[in-house]
């Protein structure tokens with residue numbers, strides 16, 4: 001029996017390119033929908049208006065590649081509500097309500113901090129390990145049978161607690177912005193091999209890489225991470241994953 005269905009709406013940063021959108025992951029569980037981040041372009045891969053009903057949007061942090069399409073979704077919800085199609089307001093969970101609120105919307109806003117909320121029978125926790133340069137939350141979604149962790153954007157300065165937070169997850173969706181060959185000294189994002197190392201040390205079941213440079217072949221990230229963790233895959237627009245009960 002299906003517990004979670006996960007659909008990738010976007011996988012790159014910081015700009016949309018051809019058929020690639022900025023980051024967004026739609027999670028279906030019972031009659032609930034949880035959209036983890038809604039970067040530029042993700043609306044193109046949503047099923048409109050169906051996906052707007054019972055929709056919870058969680059914005060991990062306030063970089064535009066993670067919420068650039070919120071206005072688009074809010075406007076769609078506003079119009080479909082006026083048509084009588086949409087019955088339930090969208091719930092938007094965000095680190096700061098004032099920064100993302102649109103005047104045209106059919107949404108309720110809630111502030112997130114380190115801590116937990118419930119959506120239906122799901123327990124959802126947030127944890128900022130202060131490694132991305134701004135307030136940025138890792139998100140853990142737990143049902144009775146599965147645990148999904150989405151790191152959002154994190155740096156490599158505090159990996160011990162990332163490993164601890166991800167420990168034992170069935171699915172780890174981890175940012176993978178950099179390659180060793182980029183020769184980058186940036187410490188507010190992860191390399192693909194670091195995502196692989198985290199997955200290995202946290203003993204997760206599977207690893208899904210995301211948040212790629214739009215012009216780079218995703219197979220490069222896959223190969224780098226697989227050196228440390230074999231059960232790795234890459235996020236691709238419209239790809240679906242299933243977690244069973």
Ligand SMILES: [Zn+2]
Pocket residue numbers: 061063132153
């Ligand atoms: Zn960011």
Ligand SMILES: [Zn+2]
Pocket residue numbers: 013063065066153211
């Ligand atoms: Zn980002």
